[in-house]
Amino acid sequence: MINNVIEISGLYKDYDTVAGVFPVLKDVNLTISEGDYVAIMGPSGSGKSTFMNILGCLDRPTQGEYKLDHQSIKSLNGNELAKLRNKTIGFVFQGFNLLSRSTLLDNVSLPLVYANDSKMLRDEKSKKLLEKVGLGQYLNSKPNQISGGQEQRVAIARALINQPRIILADEPTGNLDSKTSEEIMSLFNTLNKEGITIIIVTHENDIADHASRQIRFLDGRIVDDRRNQKFEEIY
Protein backbone atom coordinates (compact mmCIF):
# COMPACT_ATOMS: atom_id res chain seq x y z
CA MET A 1 0.00 0.00 0.00
CA ILE A 2 1.29 3.46 -0.89
CA ASN A 3 1.72 5.83 2.01
CA ASN A 4 0.78 9.42 1.19
CA VAL A 5 3.34 11.42 3.12
CA ILE A 6 2.04 14.77 1.88
CA GLU A 7 -1.64 15.54 1.32
CA ILE A 8 -2.71 19.03 0.32
CA SER A 9 -6.22 20.10 -0.52
CA GLY A 10 -7.76 23.51 -1.29
CA LEU A 11 -4.63 25.36 -0.24
CA TYR A 12 -4.52 29.16 -0.50
CA LYS A 13 -1.81 31.59 0.48
CA ASP A 14 -2.26 35.36 0.47
CA TYR A 15 0.32 38.00 1.20
CA ASP A 16 -0.67 41.29 2.75
CA THR A 17 1.08 44.06 0.86
CA VAL A 18 0.71 47.81 0.90
CA ALA A 19 -1.31 47.52 -2.27
CA GLY A 20 -3.71 45.09 -0.61
CA VAL A 21 -4.09 41.35 -0.28
CA PHE A 22 -2.06 39.54 -2.91
CA PRO A 23 -2.95 35.89 -3.57
CA VAL A 24 0.14 33.74 -4.23
CA LEU A 25 -1.32 30.25 -4.15
CA LYS A 26 -4.85 29.53 -5.31
CA ASP A 27 -6.57 26.25 -4.67
CA VAL A 28 -3.58 23.93 -4.76
CA ASN A 29 -4.33 20.22 -4.43
CA LEU A 30 -1.52 17.69 -4.33
CA THR A 31 -0.66 14.29 -2.93
CA ILE A 32 2.88 13.00 -2.72
CA SER A 33 3.52 9.42 -1.75
CA GLU A 34 6.45 8.17 0.27
CA GLY A 35 9.58 7.54 -1.77
CA ASP A 36 8.51 9.79 -4.61
CA TYR A 37 10.96 12.08 -6.40
CA VAL A 38 9.19 15.28 -7.40
CA ALA A 39 10.41 18.28 -9.36
CA ILE A 40 8.43 21.49 -8.93
CA MET A 41 8.86 23.81 -11.88
CA GLY A 42 7.51 27.11 -13.03
CA PRO A 43 8.56 30.67 -13.81
CA SER A 44 9.51 33.04 -11.03
CA GLY A 45 6.48 34.47 -9.31
CA SER A 46 4.45 31.37 -10.01
CA GLY A 47 4.32 30.56 -6.30
CA LYS A 48 6.59 27.53 -6.25
CA SER A 49 8.90 28.93 -3.55
CA THR A 50 5.96 29.92 -1.37
CA PHE A 51 4.60 26.43 -1.85
CA MET A 52 7.95 25.00 -0.83
CA ASN A 53 8.01 27.12 2.35
CA ILE A 54 4.59 25.82 3.30
CA LEU A 55 5.68 22.24 2.58
CA GLY A 56 8.69 22.84 4.81
CA CYS A 57 6.54 24.17 7.68
CA LEU A 58 8.35 27.47 7.52
CA ASP A 59 5.10 29.21 6.64
CA ARG A 60 1.43 28.50 7.20
CA PRO A 61 -1.28 28.47 4.54
CA THR A 62 -3.98 31.15 4.65
CA GLN A 63 -6.60 28.56 3.96
CA GLY A 64 -6.82 24.87 3.12
CA GLU A 65 -5.50 21.63 4.52
CA TYR A 66 -1.93 20.41 4.66
CA LYS A 67 -1.31 17.00 6.14
CA LEU A 68 2.28 15.94 6.68
CA ASP A 69 2.47 12.25 7.44
CA HIS A 70 -1.31 12.21 8.05
CA GLN A 71 -1.08 14.99 10.60
CA SER A 72 -2.72 18.33 9.93
CA ILE A 73 -0.18 21.09 10.58
CA LYS A 74 -2.95 23.57 11.30
CA SER A 75 -3.24 22.22 14.83
CA LEU A 76 0.50 22.43 15.57
CA ASN A 77 2.21 25.22 17.50
CA GLY A 78 5.59 26.78 16.77
CA ASN A 79 7.57 24.26 18.79
CA GLU A 80 5.88 21.31 17.11
CA LEU A 81 6.55 22.81 13.69
CA ALA A 82 10.17 23.31 14.68
CA LYS A 83 10.32 19.65 15.65
CA LEU A 84 8.97 18.64 12.22
CA ARG A 85 11.61 20.79 10.52
CA ASN A 86 14.19 19.17 12.73
CA LYS A 87 13.20 15.52 12.41
CA THR A 88 10.91 14.91 9.47
CA ILE A 89 12.15 17.39 6.89
CA GLY A 90 15.63 18.14 5.60
CA PHE A 91 16.26 21.43 3.81
CA VAL A 92 18.75 22.08 1.03
CA PHE A 93 19.02 25.67 -0.19
CA GLN A 94 20.31 27.32 -3.33
CA GLY A 95 22.77 29.42 -1.31
CA PHE A 96 23.86 26.41 0.84
CA ASN A 97 23.18 28.41 4.02
CA LEU A 98 26.02 27.03 6.07
CA LEU A 99 27.24 28.86 9.17
CA SER A 100 30.48 30.41 8.02
CA ARG A 101 32.07 30.57 11.47
CA SER A 102 31.53 26.90 12.27
CA THR A 103 33.47 23.88 11.04
CA LEU A 104 31.86 21.46 8.62
CA LEU A 105 31.45 18.97 11.45
CA ASP A 106 29.62 21.54 13.58
CA ASN A 107 27.49 22.64 10.64
CA VAL A 108 26.33 19.13 9.96
CA SER A 109 25.64 18.39 13.61
CA LEU A 110 23.70 21.59 14.26
CA PRO A 111 20.23 19.98 13.87
CA LEU A 112 21.29 17.41 16.48
CA VAL A 113 21.96 20.23 18.94
CA TYR A 114 18.29 21.13 18.73
CA ALA A 115 17.38 17.45 18.97
CA ASN A 116 19.33 17.34 22.23
CA ASP A 117 21.90 14.72 21.28
CA SER A 118 25.14 14.52 23.21
CA LYS A 119 28.29 16.03 21.76
CA MET A 120 29.91 12.65 21.27
CA LEU A 121 26.92 11.19 19.45
CA ARG A 122 26.62 14.34 17.31
CA ASP A 123 30.24 14.21 16.20
CA GLU A 124 30.03 10.51 15.43
CA LYS A 125 26.90 10.83 13.29
CA SER A 126 28.16 13.93 11.49
CA LYS A 127 31.50 12.35 10.72
CA LYS A 128 29.77 9.34 9.21
CA LEU A 129 27.58 11.50 7.00
CA LEU A 130 30.40 13.76 5.86
CA GLU A 131 32.28 10.61 4.86
CA LYS A 132 29.22 9.43 2.99
CA VAL A 133 29.10 12.64 0.89
CA GLY A 134 32.83 12.32 0.27
CA LEU A 135 34.12 15.05 2.59
CA GLY A 136 35.62 12.89 5.33
CA GLN A 137 38.95 14.72 5.12
CA TYR A 138 37.49 18.20 5.68
CA LEU A 139 35.81 17.68 9.06
CA ASN A 140 37.42 20.68 10.69
CA SER A 141 37.53 23.01 7.68
CA LYS A 142 35.38 26.11 7.48
CA PRO A 143 32.83 26.52 4.64
CA ASN A 144 34.93 29.23 2.95
CA GLN A 145 37.80 26.75 2.52
CA ILE A 146 35.90 24.40 0.21
CA SER A 147 34.22 24.69 -3.20
CA GLY A 148 30.55 25.41 -3.87
CA GLY A 149 29.79 21.81 -4.82
CA GLN A 150 31.42 20.64 -1.62
CA GLU A 151 29.44 23.19 0.37
CA GLN A 152 26.22 21.83 -1.08
CA ARG A 153 27.28 18.32 -0.09
CA VAL A 154 27.77 19.57 3.46
CA ALA A 155 24.29 21.10 3.34
CA ILE A 156 22.87 17.77 2.15
CA ALA A 157 24.69 15.94 4.92
CA ARG A 158 23.17 18.43 7.37
CA ALA A 159 19.71 17.80 5.90
CA LEU A 160 20.19 14.06 6.33
CA ILE A 161 21.54 14.04 9.86
CA ASN A 162 18.21 13.39 11.60
CA GLN A 163 17.20 10.73 9.06
CA PRO A 164 14.30 12.75 7.65
CA ARG A 165 11.47 11.24 5.60
CA ILE A 166 11.50 14.15 3.15
CA ILE A 167 14.23 16.28 1.59
CA LEU A 168 13.14 19.68 0.32
CA ALA A 169 15.64 21.25 -2.05
CA ASP A 170 15.12 24.79 -3.32
CA GLU A 171 17.17 25.26 -6.52
CA PRO A 172 19.98 23.12 -5.07
CA THR A 173 22.11 23.46 -8.19
CA GLY A 174 21.33 27.10 -8.94
CA ASN A 175 24.78 28.26 -7.87
CA LEU A 176 26.74 25.36 -9.32
CA ASP A 177 28.28 24.55 -12.71
CA SER A 178 26.80 21.76 -14.77
CA LYS A 179 29.35 19.12 -13.84
CA THR A 180 28.98 19.73 -10.12
CA SER A 181 25.21 19.90 -10.60
CA GLU A 182 25.26 16.39 -12.02
CA GLU A 183 27.23 15.16 -9.01
CA ILE A 184 24.75 16.72 -6.61
CA MET A 185 21.79 15.31 -8.54
CA SER A 186 23.24 11.83 -8.54
CA LEU A 187 23.58 12.16 -4.77
CA PHE A 188 19.85 12.95 -4.61
CA ASN A 189 19.14 9.95 -6.80
CA THR A 190 21.04 7.71 -4.41
CA LEU A 191 19.12 9.10 -1.46
CA ASN A 192 15.82 8.56 -3.27
CA LYS A 193 16.77 4.96 -3.90
CA GLU A 194 17.31 4.62 -0.14
CA GLY A 195 13.64 5.52 0.26
CA ILE A 196 13.74 9.22 1.07
CA THR A 197 11.04 11.37 -0.51
CA ILE A 198 12.69 14.16 -2.48
CA ILE A 199 11.07 17.39 -3.62
CA ILE A 200 13.16 19.74 -5.74
CA VAL A 201 12.26 23.22 -6.93
CA THR A 202 14.02 24.04 -10.15
CA HIS A 203 13.55 25.87 -13.41
CA GLU A 204 16.06 23.80 -15.35
CA ASN A 205 14.70 20.94 -17.41
CA ASP A 206 17.91 18.89 -17.09
CA ILE A 207 17.55 18.95 -13.37
CA ALA A 208 13.84 18.22 -13.44
CA ASP A 209 14.56 15.21 -15.63
CA HIS A 210 16.15 13.46 -12.68
CA ALA A 211 12.78 13.40 -10.95
CA SER A 212 10.14 10.76 -11.45
CA ARG A 213 7.31 13.25 -11.29
CA GLN A 214 7.15 16.80 -12.62
CA ILE A 215 4.75 19.42 -11.38
CA ARG A 216 4.42 22.81 -13.06
CA PHE A 217 3.16 25.97 -11.32
CA LEU A 218 1.73 29.00 -13.08
CA ASP A 219 0.13 31.98 -11.37
CA GLY A 220 -0.29 30.13 -8.12
CA ARG A 221 -1.94 27.04 -9.54
CA ILE A 222 -0.70 23.61 -10.57
CA VAL A 223 -1.10 23.50 -14.32
CA ASP A 224 0.69 20.27 -15.08
CA ASP A 225 1.42 17.10 -13.10
CA ARG A 226 2.87 14.08 -14.86
CA ARG A 227 5.18 11.12 -14.51
CA ASN A 228 8.53 11.69 -16.15
CA GLN A 229 9.12 9.32 -19.08
CA LYS A 230 12.86 9.96 -19.10
CA PHE A 231 13.10 8.91 -15.46
CA GLU A 232 11.68 5.52 -16.36
CA GLU A 233 14.19 5.29 -19.21
CA ILE A 234 17.22 6.28 -17.17
CA TYR A 235 16.49 4.26 -14.08
Next chain:
Amino acid sequence: MFFSMLSEAWHAMGANRLRTFLTMLGMVIGVSAVVLMMAIGEGAQQAIKKSIDSMGSNLFVILSGSSSTSGSRTGSGNSSALNINDANAIGELDDIAMIAPISTGNAQIIYAGNNWNTVIIGTAPSYFSIRGWNVDSGNLFTETDIRSANRVALIGKTVVENLFGDDVDPIGKTIRIKKSPFMVLGVLEAKGQSFDGRDQDDTIIVPITTAQRKLFGNQIPGSVRMIMAQAKSEKYMETAENAINELIRQRHNIRENTESDFSIRNLTAMAKTASDTARTMSMLLGAIASISLLVGGIGIMNIMLVSVTERTREIGIRMAIGAREKDILLQFLLEACVISIVGCIIGVGLGLGGALMVKKMAGAEILISMQSIALAFSVAASVGVFFGYYPASKAAKLHPIEALRYQ
Protein backbone atom coordinates in the same frame (compact mmCIF):
# COMPACT_ATOMS: atom_id res chain seq x y z
CA MET B 1 22.23 21.34 25.04
CA PHE B 2 22.99 24.14 27.48
CA PHE B 3 26.69 23.50 27.30
CA SER B 4 26.83 23.36 23.53
CA MET B 5 24.94 26.66 23.50
CA LEU B 6 27.36 28.08 26.01
CA SER B 7 30.29 27.05 23.88
CA GLU B 8 28.58 28.57 20.85
CA ALA B 9 28.08 31.81 22.75
CA TRP B 10 31.76 31.74 23.58
CA HIS B 11 32.70 31.25 19.93
CA ALA B 12 30.31 33.94 18.79
CA MET B 13 32.09 36.32 21.13
CA GLY B 14 35.42 35.28 19.69
CA ALA B 15 34.22 36.05 16.17
CA ASN B 16 34.46 39.78 16.74
CA ARG B 17 37.02 40.18 19.46
CA LEU B 18 37.44 43.94 19.45
CA ARG B 19 33.72 44.53 19.61
CA THR B 20 33.25 41.99 22.39
CA PHE B 21 36.12 43.54 24.29
CA LEU B 22 34.70 47.05 24.00
CA THR B 23 31.26 45.89 25.05
CA MET B 24 32.75 44.08 27.97
CA LEU B 25 34.76 47.13 28.92
CA GLY B 26 31.58 48.96 29.82
CA MET B 27 30.71 46.15 32.19
CA VAL B 28 34.25 45.94 33.57
CA ILE B 29 34.33 49.66 34.37
CA GLY B 30 30.86 49.56 35.92
CA VAL B 31 31.54 46.58 38.15
CA SER B 32 35.00 47.69 39.23
CA ALA B 33 33.61 51.13 40.06
CA VAL B 34 30.88 49.57 42.20
CA VAL B 35 33.30 47.26 44.01
CA LEU B 36 35.84 50.03 44.58
CA MET B 37 33.31 52.60 45.73
CA MET B 38 31.63 50.16 48.06
CA ALA B 39 34.97 49.16 49.53
CA ILE B 40 35.84 52.80 50.18
CA GLY B 41 32.38 53.70 51.45
CA GLU B 42 32.12 50.72 53.77
CA GLY B 43 35.66 51.31 54.94
CA ALA B 44 34.77 54.88 55.91
CA GLN B 45 31.67 53.68 57.73
CA GLN B 46 33.70 51.05 59.48
CA ALA B 47 36.27 53.62 60.60
CA ILE B 48 33.54 55.84 61.99
CA LYS B 49 31.81 52.97 63.69
CA LYS B 50 35.06 52.03 65.37
CA SER B 51 35.61 55.50 66.76
CA ILE B 52 32.00 55.71 67.92
CA ASP B 53 32.35 52.42 69.72
CA SER B 54 35.56 53.65 71.30
CA MET B 55 33.74 56.70 72.60
CA GLY B 56 31.12 54.76 74.54
CA SER B 57 27.40 54.69 73.92
CA ASN B 58 24.43 56.86 74.94
CA LEU B 59 26.65 59.63 76.24
CA PHE B 60 26.09 63.20 77.32
CA VAL B 61 28.75 65.68 78.17
CA ILE B 62 27.69 68.54 80.40
CA LEU B 63 30.06 71.47 80.08
CA SER B 64 30.14 74.52 82.23
CA GLY B 65 29.49 77.73 80.32
CA SER B 66 31.98 80.36 79.35
CA SER B 67 33.12 82.92 81.84
CA SER B 68 33.87 86.48 81.06
CA THR B 69 36.44 88.61 82.76
CA SER B 70 36.45 92.33 81.98
CA GLY B 71 34.65 91.84 78.71
CA SER B 72 36.80 89.07 77.26
CA ARG B 73 34.92 85.82 77.09
CA THR B 74 36.45 82.41 77.35
CA GLY B 75 35.28 79.23 75.71
CA SER B 76 32.82 76.87 77.30
CA GLY B 77 34.13 74.80 80.14
CA ASN B 78 36.11 77.66 81.56
CA SER B 79 33.75 78.99 84.16
CA SER B 80 33.53 77.12 87.39
CA ALA B 81 29.78 76.68 87.34
CA LEU B 82 29.70 72.88 87.58
CA ASN B 83 30.85 71.08 90.66
CA ILE B 84 31.08 67.60 91.99
CA ASN B 85 27.69 67.89 93.69
CA ASP B 86 26.04 68.63 90.36
CA ALA B 87 27.63 65.46 89.05
CA ASN B 88 26.34 63.39 91.92
CA ALA B 89 22.86 64.87 91.53
CA ILE B 90 22.81 63.91 87.86
CA GLY B 91 23.84 60.44 88.89
CA GLU B 92 20.68 60.24 91.03
CA LEU B 93 18.40 60.82 88.00
CA ASP B 94 16.24 57.86 86.95
CA ASP B 95 17.34 57.79 83.33
CA ILE B 96 21.04 58.01 84.05
CA ALA B 97 23.11 54.87 84.54
CA MET B 98 26.46 56.37 85.44
CA ILE B 99 28.30 59.64 85.67
CA ALA B 100 31.91 60.69 85.74
CA PRO B 101 33.14 64.15 86.65
CA ILE B 102 36.04 65.30 84.54
CA SER B 103 38.68 67.97 84.85
CA THR B 104 41.13 68.32 82.04
CA GLY B 105 44.21 70.30 81.25
CA ASN B 106 47.44 70.09 79.31
CA ALA B 107 50.68 69.43 81.06
CA GLN B 108 54.31 68.71 80.36
CA ILE B 109 55.39 65.27 81.52
CA ILE B 110 58.86 63.94 82.02
CA TYR B 111 60.38 60.49 82.34
CA ALA B 112 64.14 60.09 82.47
CA GLY B 113 65.49 62.16 79.58
CA ASN B 114 62.20 62.31 77.65
CA ASN B 115 59.43 64.82 77.88
CA TRP B 116 56.04 65.11 76.20
CA ASN B 117 53.04 67.37 76.34
CA THR B 118 49.67 65.73 76.62
CA VAL B 119 46.11 65.97 77.85
CA ILE B 120 45.62 65.15 81.50
CA ILE B 121 42.18 63.85 82.38
CA GLY B 122 41.21 63.88 86.03
CA THR B 123 38.21 61.65 86.61
CA ALA B 124 36.59 58.91 88.69
CA PRO B 125 36.74 55.12 88.11
CA SER B 126 33.22 55.20 86.63
CA TYR B 127 34.78 56.92 83.59
CA PHE B 128 36.34 53.62 82.54
CA SER B 129 33.02 51.76 82.53
CA ILE B 130 31.24 54.59 80.71
CA ARG B 131 33.81 54.61 77.96
CA GLY B 132 34.37 50.86 78.00
CA TRP B 133 38.04 51.48 78.52
CA ASN B 134 40.38 49.06 80.24
CA VAL B 135 44.07 48.67 80.90
CA ASP B 136 46.34 46.66 78.67
CA SER B 137 48.67 46.02 81.57
CA GLY B 138 48.71 47.08 85.20
CA ASN B 139 45.58 48.21 87.06
CA LEU B 140 42.94 50.93 86.98
CA PHE B 141 42.81 53.29 89.92
CA THR B 142 40.00 52.92 92.45
CA GLU B 143 37.76 54.96 94.76
CA THR B 144 40.49 54.72 97.38
CA ASP B 145 42.86 56.59 95.13
CA ILE B 146 40.17 59.25 94.64
CA ARG B 147 39.56 59.62 98.36
CA SER B 148 43.20 59.97 99.26
CA ALA B 149 44.10 61.87 96.10
CA ASN B 150 46.95 59.48 95.34
CA ARG B 151 49.53 60.40 92.76
CA VAL B 152 48.84 57.57 90.40
CA ALA B 153 48.43 57.73 86.65
CA LEU B 154 47.15 55.60 83.77
CA ILE B 155 48.89 56.38 80.53
CA GLY B 156 47.78 55.99 76.92
CA LYS B 157 49.70 54.10 74.22
CA THR B 158 50.92 57.21 72.43
CA VAL B 159 52.33 58.60 75.64
CA VAL B 160 54.08 55.31 76.34
CA GLU B 161 55.71 55.39 72.91
CA ASN B 162 56.92 58.94 73.33
CA LEU B 163 58.04 58.73 76.91
CA PHE B 164 59.28 55.20 77.36
CA GLY B 165 59.97 53.82 73.91
CA ASP B 166 59.53 50.15 73.19
CA ASP B 167 61.95 48.63 75.64
CA VAL B 168 60.86 49.94 79.00
CA ASP B 169 57.88 48.56 80.93
CA PRO B 170 56.18 51.69 82.31
CA ILE B 171 54.27 49.94 85.12
CA GLY B 172 55.54 51.06 88.52
CA LYS B 173 57.78 53.76 87.06
CA THR B 174 57.56 57.30 88.31
CA ILE B 175 56.85 60.09 85.86
CA ARG B 176 56.67 63.79 86.53
CA ILE B 177 53.57 65.70 85.60
CA LYS B 178 54.07 69.42 86.06
CA LYS B 179 57.08 68.46 88.12
CA SER B 180 55.18 66.45 90.71
CA PRO B 181 55.87 62.71 90.72
CA PHE B 182 53.19 60.19 89.75
CA MET B 183 53.42 56.43 89.75
CA VAL B 184 52.30 54.69 86.58
CA LEU B 185 49.56 52.27 87.62
CA GLY B 186 48.66 50.90 84.21
CA VAL B 187 48.80 51.32 80.46
CA LEU B 188 45.46 51.93 78.78
CA GLU B 189 44.44 49.81 75.81
CA ALA B 190 44.57 51.52 72.43
CA LYS B 191 41.41 53.38 71.38
CA GLY B 192 42.58 54.87 68.12
CA GLN B 193 41.14 58.01 66.62
CA SER B 194 37.97 59.59 67.87
CA PHE B 195 35.40 60.35 65.21
CA ASP B 196 36.55 63.96 65.14
CA GLY B 197 40.09 62.80 64.47
CA ARG B 198 41.78 63.25 67.85
CA ASP B 199 44.25 60.64 69.03
CA GLN B 200 42.51 59.21 72.08
CA ASP B 201 45.62 57.38 73.17
CA ASP B 202 47.59 60.57 73.62
CA THR B 203 46.41 61.11 77.18
CA ILE B 204 47.06 60.48 80.87
CA ILE B 205 44.27 59.72 83.30
CA VAL B 206 44.64 60.54 87.00
CA PRO B 207 42.18 60.58 89.94
CA ILE B 208 40.08 63.74 89.76
CA THR B 209 40.92 64.78 93.30
CA THR B 210 44.62 64.54 92.58
CA ALA B 211 44.18 66.56 89.40
CA GLN B 212 42.26 69.27 91.14
CA ARG B 213 44.47 69.62 94.15
CA LYS B 214 47.90 68.93 92.73
CA LEU B 215 47.83 69.70 89.03
CA PHE B 216 45.30 72.39 88.20
CA GLY B 217 45.68 74.12 91.52
CA ASN B 218 43.90 77.45 91.70
CA GLN B 219 40.37 76.23 91.09
CA ILE B 220 37.33 76.64 93.27
CA PRO B 221 37.27 73.46 95.39
CA GLY B 222 34.98 70.81 94.01
CA SER B 223 34.45 72.45 90.62
CA VAL B 224 34.66 70.24 87.54
CA ARG B 225 35.16 71.18 83.95
CA MET B 226 32.64 68.72 82.62
CA ILE B 227 30.46 65.83 83.59
CA MET B 228 30.09 62.75 81.47
CA ALA B 229 26.75 61.01 81.90
CA GLN B 230 25.51 57.78 80.40
CA ALA B 231 21.79 57.19 79.84
CA LYS B 232 20.39 53.77 80.72
CA SER B 233 19.73 53.04 77.09
CA GLU B 234 19.16 54.78 73.81
CA LYS B 235 15.45 55.30 74.35
CA TYR B 236 16.06 57.34 77.52
CA MET B 237 18.32 59.79 75.71
CA GLU B 238 15.72 62.47 75.18
CA THR B 239 14.11 62.40 78.63
CA ALA B 240 17.54 62.20 80.21
CA GLU B 241 18.69 65.32 78.40
CA ASN B 242 15.62 67.27 79.58
CA ALA B 243 15.97 65.98 83.11
CA ILE B 244 19.64 66.99 83.30
CA ASN B 245 18.84 70.41 81.88
CA GLU B 246 16.08 71.04 84.41
CA LEU B 247 18.05 69.68 87.33
CA ILE B 248 21.12 71.83 86.77
CA ARG B 249 19.07 74.96 86.05
CA GLN B 250 17.29 74.39 89.31
CA ARG B 251 20.48 73.75 91.23
CA HIS B 252 22.09 76.88 89.78
CA ASN B 253 18.98 78.99 90.44
CA ILE B 254 18.64 80.07 86.85
CA ARG B 255 15.45 81.97 86.19
CA GLU B 256 13.24 81.31 83.21
CA ASN B 257 14.24 83.08 80.00
CA THR B 258 17.80 83.36 81.22
CA GLU B 259 20.65 81.61 79.49
CA SER B 260 22.05 78.53 81.19
CA ASP B 261 25.58 78.66 82.59
CA PHE B 262 26.25 75.20 81.18
CA SER B 263 25.60 73.27 78.01
CA ILE B 264 24.70 69.68 77.28
CA ARG B 265 26.18 67.86 74.35
CA ASN B 266 24.66 64.69 73.09
CA LEU B 267 27.73 62.82 71.88
CA THR B 268 25.70 59.93 70.54
CA ALA B 269 23.66 62.26 68.35
CA MET B 270 26.87 63.80 67.04
CA ALA B 271 28.28 60.37 66.33
CA LYS B 272 25.07 59.38 64.62
CA THR B 273 25.29 62.44 62.40
CA ALA B 274 28.83 61.48 61.49
CA SER B 275 27.87 57.93 60.65
CA ASP B 276 24.79 59.06 58.73
CA THR B 277 27.01 61.35 56.71
CA ALA B 278 29.35 58.49 55.96
CA ARG B 279 26.46 56.26 54.94
CA THR B 280 25.03 58.93 52.69
CA MET B 281 28.46 59.40 51.13
CA SER B 282 28.88 55.71 50.50
CA MET B 283 25.39 55.42 49.05
CA LEU B 284 26.14 58.36 46.80
CA LEU B 285 29.37 56.73 45.64
CA GLY B 286 27.51 53.49 45.03
CA ALA B 287 24.79 55.27 43.10
CA ILE B 288 27.28 57.01 40.84
CA ALA B 289 29.08 53.72 40.27
CA SER B 290 25.78 52.00 39.50
CA ILE B 291 25.13 54.49 36.75
CA SER B 292 28.26 53.31 34.98
CA LEU B 293 26.99 49.75 35.39
CA LEU B 294 23.75 50.83 33.77
CA VAL B 295 25.65 52.45 30.91
CA GLY B 296 27.59 49.20 30.50
CA GLY B 297 24.29 47.32 30.31
CA ILE B 298 22.98 49.66 27.64
CA GLY B 299 26.21 49.03 25.72
CA ILE B 300 25.51 45.30 25.81
CA MET B 301 21.96 45.84 24.60
CA ASN B 302 23.19 48.02 21.77
CA ILE B 303 25.73 45.49 20.56
CA MET B 304 23.31 42.60 20.91
CA LEU B 305 20.80 44.45 18.73
CA VAL B 306 23.48 44.96 16.09
CA SER B 307 24.47 41.33 16.40
CA VAL B 308 20.89 40.11 15.95
CA THR B 309 20.49 42.21 12.81
CA GLU B 310 23.80 41.03 11.42
CA ARG B 311 22.98 37.42 12.07
CA THR B 312 19.39 37.47 10.87
CA ARG B 313 20.22 34.97 8.14
CA GLU B 314 21.94 32.68 10.60
CA ILE B 315 18.82 32.80 12.78
CA GLY B 316 16.74 31.83 9.72
CA ILE B 317 19.00 28.88 8.99
CA ARG B 318 18.82 27.71 12.57
CA MET B 319 15.04 27.95 12.53
CA ALA B 320 14.84 26.04 9.25
CA ILE B 321 16.77 23.13 10.68
CA GLY B 322 14.67 22.91 13.82
CA ALA B 323 15.58 25.61 16.34
CA ARG B 324 12.60 26.60 18.46
CA GLU B 325 11.92 30.16 19.53
CA LYS B 326 13.28 29.43 22.97
CA ASP B 327 16.50 28.00 21.52
CA ILE B 328 17.17 31.26 19.70
CA LEU B 329 16.17 33.26 22.76
CA LEU B 330 18.48 31.23 24.97
CA GLN B 331 21.36 31.55 22.52
CA PHE B 332 21.33 35.34 22.43
CA LEU B 333 20.52 35.66 26.11
CA LEU B 334 23.50 33.45 26.89
CA GLU B 335 25.76 35.59 24.77
CA ALA B 336 24.68 38.72 26.64
CA CYS B 337 25.13 36.94 29.97
CA VAL B 338 28.55 35.58 29.09
CA ILE B 339 29.69 39.07 28.13
CA SER B 340 28.36 40.60 31.32
CA ILE B 341 29.58 37.85 33.63
CA VAL B 342 33.06 37.69 32.15
CA GLY B 343 33.09 41.50 32.32
CA CYS B 344 31.98 41.23 35.92
CA ILE B 345 34.75 38.81 36.88
CA ILE B 346 37.37 41.10 35.37
CA GLY B 347 35.64 44.08 36.99
CA VAL B 348 35.66 42.51 40.45
CA GLY B 349 39.35 41.76 40.03
CA LEU B 350 40.13 45.30 38.95
CA GLY B 351 37.93 46.76 41.68
CA LEU B 352 39.69 44.73 44.38
CA GLY B 353 43.07 45.65 42.97
CA GLY B 354 42.05 49.30 42.91
CA ALA B 355 40.79 49.12 46.47
CA LEU B 356 44.05 47.62 47.69
CA MET B 357 45.94 50.31 45.82
CA VAL B 358 43.84 53.03 47.43
CA LYS B 359 44.58 51.49 50.80
CA LYS B 360 48.27 51.37 50.12
CA MET B 361 48.67 54.74 48.47
CA ALA B 362 46.13 56.92 50.26
CA GLY B 363 46.10 54.99 53.51
CA ALA B 364 42.33 55.16 53.53
CA GLU B 365 40.52 52.44 55.37
CA ILE B 366 38.75 50.06 52.98
CA LEU B 367 36.45 47.17 53.65
CA ILE B 368 35.93 44.48 51.04
CA SER B 369 32.85 42.51 51.93
CA MET B 370 31.67 39.36 50.21
CA GLN B 371 28.27 41.02 50.12
CA SER B 372 29.43 43.83 47.89
CA ILE B 373 31.08 41.36 45.53
CA ALA B 374 27.98 39.17 45.50
CA LEU B 375 25.89 42.26 44.91
CA ALA B 376 28.05 43.39 41.99
CA PHE B 377 27.86 39.88 40.57
CA SER B 378 24.12 39.51 40.80
CA VAL B 379 23.62 43.01 39.44
CA ALA B 380 25.88 42.18 36.49
CA ALA B 381 24.08 38.94 35.78
CA SER B 382 20.71 40.64 35.93
CA VAL B 383 22.00 43.47 33.75
CA GLY B 384 22.98 40.80 31.21
CA VAL B 385 19.59 39.16 31.35
CA PHE B 386 17.69 42.45 31.44
CA PHE B 387 19.50 44.14 28.60
CA GLY B 388 20.01 40.92 26.67
CA TYR B 389 16.37 39.93 26.79
CA TYR B 390 14.98 42.47 24.36
CA PRO B 391 17.46 41.75 21.55
CA ALA B 392 17.16 38.01 22.17
CA SER B 393 13.38 38.04 22.03
CA LYS B 394 13.59 40.17 18.91
CA ALA B 395 15.74 37.44 17.38
CA ALA B 396 13.43 34.66 18.55
CA LYS B 397 10.36 36.35 17.12
CA LEU B 398 11.82 36.66 13.62
CA HIS B 399 9.80 34.96 10.92
CA PRO B 400 11.86 32.06 9.56
CA ILE B 401 11.27 32.93 5.91
CA GLU B 402 12.03 36.61 6.26
CA ALA B 403 15.12 35.75 8.26
CA LEU B 404 16.27 33.31 5.57
CA ARG B 405 15.75 35.87 2.81
CA TYR B 406 17.61 38.58 4.70
CA GLN B 407 20.72 39.67 2.83
